[in-house]
Amino acid sequence: MMDLRREERPISHPAGAPGAPRGGPGRRLVRVWRQTSLLTRFTVIGLFLTVMIGVVLGMAVGQQLEKSALTQAAERTADKVGFEIDPFLRPGDFAGVPSPERSQAIDQHIRESLRDERHIVKIKVWNPAGMVIYSTDRSVIGRQFAIEDELADALRGQIAMEMSSLSKDENRMDRGRYGRLMEIYVPIRVGGDRVAGAYEVYLDVDTLTPMIAATQRFFWIGLALGLSALYLGLFGVVRSASRRLHRQSEELGRLEARRVVDQLTTEFVSIVSHELRTPLTALVGFSELLLTQPANEAEQRQWTENMHAAATRLTKLVEELLDVSRIEEGRVELKRQPVDVKAAVTAVLVNFGILTPAHRFEQRYREPIPPLLADPDKLTQVLTNLISNAIKYSPNGGPITISVTAADGTVRLSVTDQGLGLPPEELPRIFERFHRVQEEARRQIPGTGLGLYITRRLVELQEGRIWAESAGRGRGSAFHVELPAAAVERANG
Secondary structure (H helix, E strand, O other): OOOHHHHHOOOOOOOOOOOOOOOOHHHHHHHHHHHOOHHHHHHHHHHHHHHHHHHHHHHHHHHHHHHHHHHHHHHHHHHHHHHHHHHHOOHHHHOOOOOHHHHHHHHHHHHHHOOOOOOEEEEEEEOOOOEEEEEOOHHHOOOEOOOOHHHHHHHOOOOEEEEEOOOOHHHHHHOOOOOOEEEEEEEEEOOOOOEEEEEEEEEEHHHHHHHHHHHHHHHHHHHHHHHHHHHHHHHHHHHHHHHHHHHHHHHHOHHHHHHHHHHHHHHHHHHHHHHHHHHHHHHHHHHHHHHHOOOOHHHHHHHHHHHHHHHHHHHHHHHHHHHHHHHHOOOOOOOOEEEOHHHHHHHHHHHHHHHOOOEEEEEEEOOOOOOEEEOHHHHHHHHHHHHHHHHHOOOOOEEEEEEEEEEOOEEEEEEEEOOOOOOHHHHHHOOOOOOOOOOHHHOOOOOOOOHHHHHHHHHHHOOOEEEEEEOOOOOOEEEEEEEEEHHHHHHHO
């Protein structure tokens, strides 16, 4: 028996010297981590990732929502101002400061037209030379200012906007009165399409805050619910796996069970962590770009599409894990009925034809083909998994053939590709859970090793069988599924 007191006796080696003890705090933490259960590991990692993703996405999208709301408010204001005021102005108003009578008429018209627009706090009217010919702040009327970029854009006929720093000389009266102002520059068109001058409209951003806050609040609630659903779904799968491993440990004995549990836990966490890392990295990376980098509309759309693709991949992973959980716990409900095989194959191929133009799909039927006795949804899932697998492992494109034959009371569906193929030694293991062929050509192809395992279990639950054939590496693969024909099943019943 080991003498624990001997291990705890203090040793006077200097830190880092030869012979110094290696059991520092870091190693103790690693040892404790390895001894924790799968459920505890997942709880820690899952909560951390969920909070991290929520914060990063929330900040990025929250800023985009605010920017979008301000842009929409600016565009509505520009339309309103132009519609209400442009017809009242005359070309002569822009030659210099209008007469007192004309200035009073312009002021009265502007104030009456915009009296309901409470978020508008100030308006200036500029002529092309950079002179303020009208302003709700009378102290700047008649003053000449340098024409800055936004004003120049408006004088060229484009709407421009910026968040005001209130540092300009003409804004000195606004300092301390408003928290944030947005300046909108709107071209003035008098007598047709000719630009005679420009409006500078100041919006009080604080008056728009309730609307922005409501939109952001709705987004945060949706994001929290979505991430909670993702976490709870994964938590259920991990809890199920943890309970299953615990039962195995009781049956196999303490030492053997510990070895099996450690091996399965490491495999499960490794695969799930690996598959989560890529989409999570994409989500965090592109959301950080949205948060920190200026970008045009095309770039923002591309980054958003990349985030959507990563989220779709996460969703597929969760669905596969939930399918495994339901199958292994016996919670799969089957509604078997006669199914038209041709219609089922055609319905599945409609979606794939759009998603993967590099592949060509061929259908071959050897008549007569009776209906299958199967669950339509589960049959669709089986076909989808097999065709997805054929596409995935045919990275260079090419034909994928779906053939259907009937014999001896069964219907055989075959999916054949001309892709990477399978070495002979892998054929017996290809349908095992988490198993993936370890070859250089396949390492860059994402996957969990669950698709074919789920497919096999769904086929077996419907009293069918599945197997794979391949002539070897680089010579394609064929997956065959046999299910009972509906007419034979009814005759036997």
